[in-house]
Amino acid sequence: MDSQKLETILDKHDRQPAALLAILQDIQEEENYLPKEDVQQVAKALSISLARVYSLATFFSSFSLEPRGKHICTVCMGTACHVRGAPKLVDHIRREFDVPETGTTKDLNLTLETVNCVGACALGPLLILDQEYHSNMTPAKLDRVLKPIKQD
Amino acid sequence: MTTPIKTAVELSACREKLQAERDPQRKVISICAGTGCRASGAIKLGDALRGALTEKGLDQQVQIRPTGCQGFCECGPLVVMHPDQTLYQKVKAEDATEIVEQGLGEGQVIDRLLYQDAEGKSYRKESEVPFYRHQKHLLLANNSKIDPTLIDDYLAVGGYGALAQVLAEMQPEQVCATIKAAGLRGRGGGGFPAGVKWETCRAAPSADGVRYIICNADEGDPGAFMDSALMEGNPHSVIEGMIIGAFAIAHPGQPIGYVYIRNEYPLAVERLRIAIDQARERGLLGKNILGSGMDFDIQINKGGGAFVCGESTALMASIEGFVGEPRAKHIHTVEAGLYDKPTNLNNVETWANVPLIINRGVEWYTDIGTGDVSDNPWGGSKGTKIFALVGKVNNTGLVEVPMGTSLRQIIYDIGGGINGGKKFKAVQTGGPSGGCLPESLLDLKVDFDQLTEAGSMMGSGGMIVMDESTCMVDVARYFIKFLAEESCGKCVTCREGLRQLSAIIDRICAGKGQEGDIELLEELSTVVMDGSLCALGQTAPNPLLSTLRYFREEYEEHIRDKKCRAAVCQGLITYSIVAENCNGCMICAKKCPEKAITGIKKEVHVLEQAKCIRCGICLDVCKFDAVLVE
Numbered sequence: 001m002d003s004q005k006l007e008t009i010l011d012k013h014d015r016q017p018a019a020l021l022a023i024l025q026d027i028q029e030e031e032n033y034l035p036k037e038d039v040q041q042v043a044k045a046l047s048i049s050l051a052r053v054y055s056l057a058t059f060f061s062s063f064s065l066e067p068r069g070k071h072i073c074t075v076c077m078g079t080a081c082h083v084r085g086a087p088k089l090v091d092h093i094r095r096e097f098d099v100p101e102t103g104t105t106k107d108l109n110l111t112l113e114t115v116n117c118v119g120a121c122a123l124g125p126l127l128i129l130d131q132e133y134h135s136n137m138t139p140a141k142l143d144r145v146l147k148p149i150k151q152d
Numbered sequence: 153m154t155t156p157i158k159t160a161v162e163l164s165a166c167r168e169k170l171q172a173e174r175d176p177q178r179k180v181i182s183i184c185a186g187t188g189c190r191a192s193g194a195i196k197l198g199d200a201l202r203g204a205l206t207e208k209g210l211d212q213q214v215q216i217r218p219t220g221c222q223g224f225c226e227c228g229p230l231v232v233m234h235p236d237q238t239l240y241q242k243v244k245a246e247d248a249t250e251i252v253e254q255g256l257g258e259g260q261v262i263d264r265l266l267y268q269d270a271e272g273k274s275y276r277k278e279s280e281v282p283f284y285r286h287q288k289h290l291l292l293a294n295n296s297k298i299d300p301t302l303i304d305d306y307l308a309v310g311g312y313g314a315l316a317q318v319l320a321e322m323q324p325e326q327v328c329a330t331i332k333a334a335g336l337r338g339r340g341g342g343g344f345p346a347g348v349k350w351e352t353c354r355a356a357p358s359a360d361g362v363r364y365i366i367c368n369a370d371e372g373d374p375g376a377f378m379d380s381a382l383m384e385g386n387p388h389s390v391i392e393g394m395i396i397g398a399f400a401i402a403h404p405g406q407p408i409g410y411v412y413i414r415n416e417y418p419l420a421v422e423r424l425r426i427a428i429d430q431a432r433e434r435g436l437l438g439k440n441i442l443g444s445g446m447d448f449d450i451q452i453n454k455g456g457g458a459f460v461c462g463e464s465t466a467l468m469a470s471i472e473g474f475v476g477e478p479r480a481k482h483i484h485t486v487e488a489g490l491y492d493k494p495t496n497l498n499n500v501e502t503w504a505n506v507p508l509i510i511n512r513g514v515e516w517y518t519d520i521g522t523g524d525v526s527d528n529p530w531g532g533s534k535g536t537k538i539f540a541l542v543g544k545v546n547n548t549g550l551v552e553v554p555m556g557t558s559l560r561q562i563i564y565d566i567g568g569g570i571n572g573g574k575k576f577k578a579v580q581t582g583g584p585s586g587g588c589l590p591e592s593l594l595d596l597k598v599d600f601d602q603l604t605e606a607g608s609m610m611g612s613g614g615m616i617v618m619d620e621s622t623c624m625v626d627v628a629r630y631f632i633k634f635l636a637e638e639s640c641g642k643c644v645t646c647r648e649g650l651r652q653l654s655a656i657i658d659r660i661c662a663g664k665g666q667e668g669d670i671e672l673l674e675e676l677s678t679v680v681m682d683g684s685l686c687a688l689g690q691t692a693p694n695p696l697l698s699t700l701r702y703f704r705e706e707y708e709e710h711i712r713d714k715k716c717r718a719a720v721c722q723g724l725i726t727y728s729i730v731a732e733n734c735n736g737c738m739i740c741a742k743k744c745p746e747k748a749i750t751g752i753k754k755e756v757h758v759l760e761q762a763k764c765i766r767c768g769i770c771l772d773v774c775k776f777d778a779v780l781v782e
Contacts, residue, residue: 016473021470055475078374079374080540080548092745096745116634117373123188126191135188140769
């Protein structure tokens, strides 16, 4: 991230260590992940240990320390989605896109993530592709939704 | 530019002016634009309706109002035509022109968009539909009447009136006593009497008068979304509750407010942010609120996707900028919480109840619900509770009912029973800390105490219905795995114990269960419960123990007979083609990712077991019941 942008984020939060979570969230929103240099810079700017920044960045599941894909596909794994077959969706996407354990395909086209609940439980299983919600998904319907990405 | 409201008198004047300006006979098309209906296409629908109105030159006469969640998610996107309250369901963008051309005239109704029950009877008004008829909407009542992004809409329905009354006529202690007398108990799951908490926090010493007022909006229970619906649909009711709380708990000291909200709820975050900004603009947050001399403001903190942060001490650690690890509560957070100051934390739904109690009185409130709270705030469960009714039920959505409504009424009268004509098996309440209740307990009256007695709990109000095609061992496996991943790792019993429990259940589901596994699960569960610091570990084995209590035979079948009666556990099932039903349409062969199904057109197909990975796609795509799983 260019240093000017990072400075703006730090200033927005008054360089308060209490705002560490919010600062990291803002960086990830810009960069799609947490670049190593930025994490180091944050520790320095807030005068806190690098370990503290990393402990936060690895504790919360919403952060990624690796670059994420061009498309982000999030499968809701809440209870309601689970009993309606969400695990099958994850299996299917893994297979179709050859997604490794880390979640991001080698060509950085797609990142597959799971989330514990997005609060649209009545319409599960739910899939969010690049911020667009798709309800009542099945592996068969999935192919249609993911087709444009596969060709990408 | 809006002018700040400085006194209670000005607030009433503002409300009267707003009400006078509004023509109750004006035609308004309200569209549910909660997360659920958005997923079903509500945004496109709104655009289409706006376009159709403009085309007809009606855009000035007819108002479009995007609202928060109206509850009936199954039938979304929902449209309500005001003033005659006609409810249209599953409305698509393509229906917009027809609604504008044929639905706006006096008495005009578009029959095909009305809700129809299983017998084919259609219902015109929202209040007539069985899903709504058996509910009691208090907290959700305004969701369909207001645009959550406009504070004027909230003011026009009497919003912030309770706050004005409190500031003008009551002493802080009186407010605490009122909430205590109403028997309001914490809706986040704990069921702790809010009034008692408020009084204790007020009494706790604070040298500089700082007391923190926190709204716990980290609704982490998977399968629960009532808090998100309240924040999306009526954010000001939560804010008003918090301001009243700030006065009751901290006035004349220094109350400071926080909302800790899940990052996974982008819409709720946005709506809340808009609402807080607007309240600030109107002087309802900030300095000298309504001339009372009280200063109070609210800051939003977004969570980072950790379930444990719903626990009060973990949440406070997270606000301070540390990892969300709970601490031992030798000293309660009401005495030393956030930054070691007296801190009062309540859940979203609890805060939203506060203005209702002030507006309508203790007597009215205590008439709703179970038990008697006149001497003992733990003596009953008062008011309503919102449940997220989801899973294998016909009418999924948000349901608000008085405390003490039976599971049967909720699942059958409101939920319309199990879908696909299947048989009910269990209902899971209380999220990962709760339990699964069997058919024999369907007449259980749902309140804090009865659910706990039955081995489950209220939790935040998720209610996941399961039918015969749900495997109870798999459900326990799901929750234990969930909690093993979400354990913060501080306590060994929780961190390692849950991993071991998870490994044993995995083994059982893979068909490698052994004699003695059930006993081992039970023994290990006791260790996890006894040795963990916070409620996450202490209640973690609940889903496992409740399924063992009520569905033990399923575990035994998995272990002894290597059989999963619900045909869910992949290690214990096989797929095959039913020759009599297969007409050789080739769809399954085409879709099978492993090419395990072969056959030529119009001839019976064959499934090669050695290649089958049991993904279930063939079963999904077959329209002729020709795929059997057992």
